[in-house]
Amino acid sequence: MIDREQFFNNYRKEFGALSQSQVDGINAILDEWEANYADKDLRWLAYAFATTYHETDKKMQPIEEYGKGKHQLYGKHFKCDHRKYTDTDNLFYGRGFVQLTWYENYEKAGAKLGIDFIHNPEKVMELHNAAKIMFLGMTEGWFTGKVLSTYFNERRTDPINARAIINGKDRASLIAGYYYSFIKCLTT
Numbered sequence: 001m002i003d004r005e006q007f008f009n010n011y012r013k014e015f016g017a018l019s020q021s022q023v024d025g026i027n028a029i030l031d032e033w034e035a036n037y038a039d040k041d042l043r044w045l046a047y048a049f050a051t052t053y054h055e056t057d058k059k060m061q062p063i064e065e066y067g068k069g070k071h072q073l074y075g076k077h078f079k080c081d082h083r084k085y086t087d088t089d090n091l092f093y094g095r096g097f098v099q100l101t102w103y104e105n106y107e108k109a110g111a112k113l114g115i116d117f118i119h120n121p122e123k124v125m126e127l128h129n130a131a132k133i134m135f136l137g138m139t140e141g142w143f144t145g146k147v148l149s150t151y152f153n154e155r156r157t158d159p160i161n162a163r164a165i166i167n168g169k170d171r172a173s174l175i176a177g178y179y180y181s182f183i184k185c186l187t188t
Contacts (some may be wrong), residue, residue, distance in 0.1 A: 001038070002030055002045075002186065015058075025052070025060035025127065029097070032131035036126035039138075043152040043179075046186055047162055048134055050178035052097040054171060062130035065094030069101065079103045090121050096130040098137060098166055108142055109133050138165050 011026070012018060012114035018026075018162070027054065033045050056063050068091065069075020075093045077084050080102050092103045102145035109124065110117035113132055113185060115126055141147045143166055151162035160181060 001034060004030060006188075007185055010188055012147075014181040014185055015053075022060040025062070025097075026057070028127035028131045029060075029134070032128070032135055037135060041148075041150070041152050041158060042138075043183060044148045046183040047148060047152065047159060047179050049140060049175075049185075050159070050175050051138070051166055051183040051184070052134065052174050053178050055094075055099050055166070056097060062096045062125040062127065064125070065099055065101070067093075069093030074100070074102045087120055089176075090119065092121060095121065097134040100124050100133055100137070105137075105142060109137070112136055116162045119179055143158070 001112055007030075008018065008023070008026075012182060013125050026049075029045075029048065032046075036042065052060060057066075063148065067075075072093070073082065075078075077086075077089075079085055079133065092106050094101045100106060103118070104141055107123055109115075109129075113129060115129065119176040123129055137143050138148050144164060146162075146165040148162065148165065150156075151158040151165070159176035160172045162179075163169055163175055
């Protein structure tokens with residue numbers, strides 16, 4: 001179990017004051033971790049926090065992608081293979097802690113969680129769903145085929161290249177810096 005009081009004290013030292021909304025988002029992530037991943041490598045949790053911190057613009061709450069995919073195919077009724085979908089008017093732009101995108105990823109997440117995200121994409125924004133999607137996606141390779149265990153294991157600690165789990169190398173060094181702050185919050 002994570003000592004939450006200590007974690008939040010450390011968080012404030014590293015990142016500054018917290019709003020209640022941020023506390024709620026962090027607690028949702030900690031709840032999911034403790035329920036399903038507590039026996040895993042703590043570095044995974046630190047990297048999940050770092051990713052969330054970046055992908056939510058430091059809000060630590062599920063958010064919708066700025067621009068809602070306006071200049072992306074996933075924001076225009078297309079699937080990953082560039083075929084149009086016609087079974088819903090919903091757009092599958094980034095939502096959640098990790099900015100879940102694309103029809104197929106909403107479909108996969110929905111099948112895994114037993115929720116129809118294709119017809120209810122806003123449900124990926126619910127705290128418990130966003131936390132589940134983040135951890136499942138990062139541990140099972142939903143987003144890019146890359147997984148946390150490749151970058152954090154007994155031989156390797158690689159928060160820079162771990163960015164490939166979510167989004168190639170985009171802001172990899174910045175997020176690695178957040179990772180080091182979060183691992184400090186979790187271990188001191």
